[in-house]
Amino acid sequence: MKRWLIPVVIVVPIILAVGWLLWFSPWLAVTQVQVTVSSAAEVAGPLTPDEVSAVSEVQTGTPLLRVDTGAVEQRIAALPAVESVAVSRSWPDAIVIDVVRRTPVALVASSSGYDVVDATGAVIRSVAAIEGDLPIVRATGDGVGAAVTVARELPEEIRRKVVGIEASTRNDVTLLLRNGSEVMWGSAQDGAFKARVLQTLFQVDAKYYDVSAPGVPATSDTPRP
Numbered sequence: 001m002k003r004w005l006i007p008v009v010i011v012v013p014i015i016l017a018v019g020w021l022l023w024f025s026p027w028l029a030v031t032q033v034q035v036t037v038s039s040a041a042e043v044a045g046p047l048t049p050d051e052v053s054a055v056s057e058v059q060t061g062t063p064l065l066r067v068d069t070g071a072v073e074q075r076i077a078a079l080p081a082v083e084s085v086a087v088s089r090s091w092p093d094a095i096v097i098d099v100v101r102r103t104p105v106a107l108v109a110s111s112s113g114y115d116v117v118d119a120t121g122a123v124i125r126s127v128a129a130i131e132g133d134l135p136i137v138r139a140t141g142d143g144v145g146a147a148v149t150v151a152r153e154l155p156e157e158i159r160r161k162v163v164g165i166e167a168s169t170r171n172d173v174t175l176l177l178r179n180g181s182e183v184m185w186g187s188a189q190d191g192a193f194k195a196r197v198l199q200t201l202f203q204v205d206a207k208y209y210d211v212s213a214p215g216v217p218a219t220s221d222t223p224r225p
Contacts, residue, residue, distance in 0.1 A: 033056060
């Protein structure tokens with residue numbers, strides 16, 4: 001036998017064996033799908049590992065190398081409650097799926113009830129009646145985006161005081177507080193500055209607070225004309 005044939009005779013069968021092992025062998029096939037789902041507020045609705053596993057469509061017995069992890073991620077990412085998902089292989093026999101859920105920031109009033117939305121305005125789910133203690137957004141037109149942006153950026157200590165957010169344009173966002181007072185927030189710009197100013201204004205017991213121009217804030221017991 002020629003010397004150059006010796007490596008071929010040895011190497012080719014090894015390559016074929018490895019290829020068969022990775023692509024066809026039941027020894028490196030899926031026997032389990034491991035799913036972890038991050039926690040979320042109850043108002044976000046349920047999302048169980050079993051639901052995610054079903055949507056993934058990963059079949060046990062499929063060789064790991066033949067599982068299209070990108071396609072699995074796309075199917076799971078299409079779920080409204082999912083913010084992000086990572087799918088990986090765990091040799092020798094598992095597919096690992098890590099899901100991060102969307103975080104609800106507000107309920108947006110709709111014709112059929114309320115949409116639970118996250119910080120991007122994505123609808124997580126729709127509910128017929130108010131659930132949880134999220135701010136209720138009642139807005140129209142460009143006001144919807146502005147109101148959701150404000151809801152997203154509110155510090156927790158202020159968000160706890162807010163029962164509703166109204167807006168008809170991007171420049172007239174109003175916060176309705178649980179104690180019956182109102183805050184004229186204005187546009188969604190300068191949110192962090194407005195929040196700091198409002199915290200200072202809360203030292204005054206007033207019916208109306210105005211931080212729409214945070215450099216010249218105001219308080220009053222009568223609405224603006």
